[in-house]
Amino acid sequence: MADVAPYSYPHRHLLGIEGLVPGEISALLDLSESYVEQSRRDDKKVAVLKGRTVINVFFETSTRTRTSFELAGKRLGADVINISPDISAIKKGETLLDTALTLNAMRPDLLVVRHPQSGAVHLLSEKVDGAVINAGDGWHEHPTQALLDALTIRRRLGGLSGLTVAICGDIMHSRVARSNIHLLPAEMDRFGVEVFHDMRAGLDGVDIVMMLRLQTERMQGSFVPSVREYFHFFGLDARKLAAARPDALVMHPGPMNRGVEIDSDVADDIHRSLIQEQVEMGVAVRMACLDLLTRKLQSNRAEAA
């Protein structure tokens, strides 16, 4: 196991990539590497979080992120429970902060929270004693997705520096895009990005093509006139991908809308597509986050005692 000191990640929570410094991100990625190896063994379980309680609180439906966090917690030996929107008291009119206080009284060590409102996870984190991981808040951030993307790229290409990454799709509504924009270091515009409205121009010479999911509710909401037009101009197919470097790699946070933002030929190309690897890295990155935040929690408690 990588020897990572608790001070290498000095924050109590993981609410976003914005505000993290490169060293902290590297510490998380370094630790993730060891968990990739562990997850490939027959016995995937260690006792790092033995006796700890992790609660996944999802105010928005999710299968892959929740499952990924659940597996991560269990592989570290924690007790993991899930609270989803249909069973949550929110349905009965309880406010977010009341839910936070109720959960806090159960003394969880870690809360993994997804919420449809930007900033909601930040608000909740102020009211609980444990550590909070943002599993996606509105349009704002989805930090573990950016970390798993970075880990995937780093493992395949050996590093992150000097790469040109194209993030394609509905950037405005995307927390994945925001977190990745904060993580991938660049210094061009205010956000360190250059904006294109033409896929081929934007993909010209890039190393990585990150596709975003087009949310179905956006398709109805007249943001995009039709799926057909969207795919024609902005969907990634072999023709548009040809503008990128010949060895450019394709990523997607999932779940994919085949034939909407991505063509199956590209998505399933084992030489170009990193999509399955991203899912695998997701578990490892979340194990690293749970582990590091617990270490920080422990050292805080030791200091307080």
Next chain:
Amino acid sequence: MTRRTALVNARLLDPATRLDAPGGILIEDGRIAAIGPEVTAGSAPEGAAVIDCEGACAAPGLVDMRVQLGEPGGEHKETIDSGSLAAAAGGVTAVVALPNTSPVIDDVNVVEFIARRAREVRRVKVFAYGALTRGLKGEQLTELGMLKDAGALAFTDGLRAVSSARVMRRALSYAQAFDALIVQHPEEPELARGGVVTEGEIATRLGLPGIPAAAEAMMIDRDLRLVALTGGRYHAAHVTTAGALVLIRRAKREGWRVTCDTAPHYFALNETAIGDYRTFGKVSPPLRSEVDRRAVVEALADGTIDAIASDHDPQDQESKRLPFGDAEPGIVGLESLLPLSLELYHNGHMALLDVLEKLTSAPADLLGLPLGRLAPGRAGDVVVFDPDIPGRIEVDAFRSKSRNSPFDRRPVQGRVLRTVVDGRTVFEAG
């Protein structure tokens, strides 16, 4: 028996007459009987209550043309009682309440209810706007004439913009029969729908749905064309953007009957006050960029903006302690109105009398109220204040039922020492 109060040893400030001189004010049976250097402790008539202002400023009581008092229907946030306590503590002697109550002030009965409650509380003067359309739905005009006869000062749909050009045109035409002022919440509602902050870098960073600043200028542009068409009298409430101010400045130069106001948070704060999703910084229209904030200051100084209103909008904890997108907009403003407005004076943007004019005679005049002046025969409504004394805004000390202010602990200069309504002291600093 005649009731007499003499405020003596004051620095008299009357924006309407540009008076700035030492002297005193004698109030008899609620009205100003004499004002000037001749009113002293020695000259006060027998039996008069003599109040020594010890050199502090005495100005007309503030007229706050845009407040929400929670009553009827929102008594858990504010009542006419608590709201007038807050007003008195803020040096405000007259308030005008928005019609977005429950029930809505779209009927004579509700106007009369507010007037009766104000008489019972008997602290500051409480007036009301009438709804411009029934139920604030933006469709059918209310009985403007009957509402005005019952006491409604002007007409507005409050926090909602009148969306339909046809309805606004009819309102501006019809209201002329009663010389009634139409007050608009200037924001193109279709463009603004779902937005909670001003569109731009901060909105993008926070992942919050934005409203383009142009939504304000677009609505004002449309309305000004309707004013030109109808000759109606139009007032744009809480104007906040450089783009809208350019249009209003031009319309005034054309001689159209157009006025506007703004609120302290639009010249004392910009959108950075939202920080990490601080819901106390959520208002409607949303806080703007620094460029727009500066344009508001400039428009106050050059007279494009006629008045400053607190935009007092009390919200309880349950309405604010929510994710930013779900929280109610609004800032509780009556008790910080004067010190925040005085920042314009202390920062060298405006003369003291000019700041006071925007808080007294200007709003009174455009609403047709005979208030906001220190002159014989006028109401004995006075605020005594020290414009220089340093301190901090202390939200915990607010008299309002609600505490939703982003200005807590802000260092300010200026404090209200005494508030007098019709010769009666309704507030005295401890």
